[in-house]
Amino acid sequence: MIFKYVTLYIEFLKQNLKTMLEYKADFAIGVSSTLLTQFCGIFFVWVIFENIKQIHGWTFYEITFVYGLLTLAKGFDMFFFDNLNALGFEYVREGKLDIFMIRPISPLFQLVASHIMPDGIGLLILGGIVVTKSLAELKITLDLPQILLLIVFIISGAAIIAAINLIFSTTGFKTMNSYIIMSSVNSLQEFAFYPILIYPKFIGFILTWIIPYAFASFYPADYFLHKGFEHYSMLTPIIAIILWIIALRVWRFGLSHYSSTGS
């Protein structure tokens, strides 16, 4: 069964990639514009650090490392899961969801697999550069297990962001336009780009236990930076799994509600 979904996803991905490469100009603009936008954050931190030496005990490259991790997680989420945003406006409103529902495979799978967002590559490039450079400047070298752990953290971070997206995108079943809610929740990510220590406790709390974006950036970063929160970092994959269990429940509820009210 899993095998079927994996091979199916690869097929979908192949088709999506083919289409992506057809629209070359859009691809170039999309990737470079997201890259540039994310770069603004680095730019910001850089200019600040031309004027001061540390923030809350964190140095420039320590902060950019956190920033880079979230950028990578965000990039994966954007590339693979962007279609969740379209649930309400496109699939429910136009009835395309019904087509998904008469096929013998999961509608959620079809929603996610039908579309990729190449702009995410811009985030992946920038994130990759920033993370690598930060680790180098911080003189942190990683052995193989640590590299694997870093990859696990990044993937978990992406999973966390995607799960949160999924939970809020189900509002699209009812409202047929989840844009407002999604962009509002996504803007909480802004906080997670920087070490959450600089915020008052209640914001840290929200970002840790309620909308856990901090587990996509701050906590996994601290495994390598050792600023006192390392023990939290190992929770990252667990949080990702728990969030996905919740998200799938919410989705199932949304779908059955859609099925009984006909939207």
Added chain:
Amino acid sequence: MLGKILEIIKINIKVNLAYAINAWGAFFVTLLQIFVFYYIWMAIYKFDSVINGISKDQIITYIILSRIIYTQVTSGFIPRIGRKIHTGEITMDLLKPMDFQLFMLFGRIGDFVSFFAMTAFPILIICLFTLGMQAPLNFATSIYFLLSLFMAIILSFFVEFWIGLLTFYTNYSWGLQTFQEALVSMFSGVLIPLSFFPGWLRTITNLLPFQQMSYSPVSIYLGIVKGSQVYEVLGFQLLWIVILFVLSRLFYSFAIKKITVQGG
């Protein structure tokens, strides 16, 4: 003529009201970003009460004003022009008895009015009571600020307009919008007061129009520029408006030729 202009502004306000839900989005996101940067800046100012000639109190007002202006200046105007070009709607607009660019400009002003009422004003109230804000130095300053702000909006229109015309060559107007947002982000001062920039970066910034969109009005408001400097700043804004107007006009007539030859 004036009647026509008022009509256009009114219609745009009505359209904006219909999309009130977008206003809520802008409100919430902008407010959130103000708070994010508030905390970051408070952390930056933890040990110093003045950095680069800007005090802690000033920076709070700076963030609030800059962020609100930024939201308005990057309000998705480019995809709107893009959509007009791609759906062919623009050919209808060109038939109207008013210059298209002027038509769009007044629409923009209508946008600004609704933005102010539905988004900027509530944000200002909230920030006033939660974060505290500084008042302008004196009455004259507030007048110059408003003048500068008005010019900033006009200026940003021209920038968006000609970037919008670029959608000719590409489908992806949202990509162009993002580009513009990024450039404005870096060089308008919304992220950091430009006085923080190292010298060489400042020089580059001075060659670009973006600081006129936000930094100019805000620096007048906060008294970062005083006295005769204010006139300099206003003068530069005017100069940039003229330059951008000419540029966009050139681009515009070139684009019109293309549209009318290609048939949309």
Added chain:
Amino acid sequence: MAIIDVENLRKEYKISVKKEGLAGSILSLFNPKFEIKEAVKGVSFQIRKGEMVGYIGANGAGKSTTIKMLTGILTPTSGKLLVNGLVPTKDRIKNNMKIGAVFGQRTQLWWDIPVIESYKLIQKIYEIPMETYKENLEYFSKTLGLDELLHIPVRQLSLGQKMRCEIAAAFIHNPEIVYLDEPTIGLDFMVKEKIRKFIKQLNKDRETTVILTTHDLQDIEEICSRIIIIDKGSIMFDGDLEEIKEEFSKFAVANILLKEITPELQTFLNGKNVGFEILSIDENNLNIKFDRSQITIAGIFSNLSKYGTILDLSIQDVSIETIVKTLYERKSLGAGYAR
């Protein structure tokens, strides 16, 4: 053994009732009021394997609601619903393997990629064995003329081309039941014919059960052996096509445009010996229904010309709406057709 078994199927919707204006909207946030709308009011029928059924009714009659329940998209409020022995909403995946559908304006093919790539994806989704897939693809391409279309992205196809590909996609996994919702809408005659032939042939070769909803009576005439008419959520008629045909081929509907309706004409029309039934009068346009066995259009023409100048005359196909209306009248006169 029925392949589709429906008993007393109901579907109710809760619709929120809002008062007008801003105040009303705010009020409804705090005290939401609901109205119950019954879209399907206790529908029963059984369909055997291999039957080709036309499921027709006016817009809003409950057609699409029923189809959505049969395909498992919508959960019924109450009643028995078994397709292939399964409850569609409970055993969705199992049921979906055995059904195919064409939903009028919505395409199940992927927009930006060549048709053949969509088919490949469908093959993987429905786990169609390679041999069956190849066989069907070849056969469908031949019968529907798909060869030149296979390598073109769907977005570049005309409506007729798209529909042909769509129909093939619905049948390619050898489903047991195919639901066709307005499959020929907007198509030209040649394409319609091709599609109808295709459906009939597949039903003959593979005993595919076909449920067709359409406003095109020609579709029904050529494809369906059985007709179920639904109106306002209830079944009005369930029987052989032949029955209805007989009844309704007797009747014709005509539009007569007169120069003016003179008082003499009005008197004639109000009288008892008109010879036809007046469906509506719109300014100078008469919309009438008449029994062909009783009177000819020539007869009507000559009768009316006595009273005024006839500017234009055209004969219409009997529409579903007219059939339904007539059935209602029959029903109220006690000639019970519904079973």
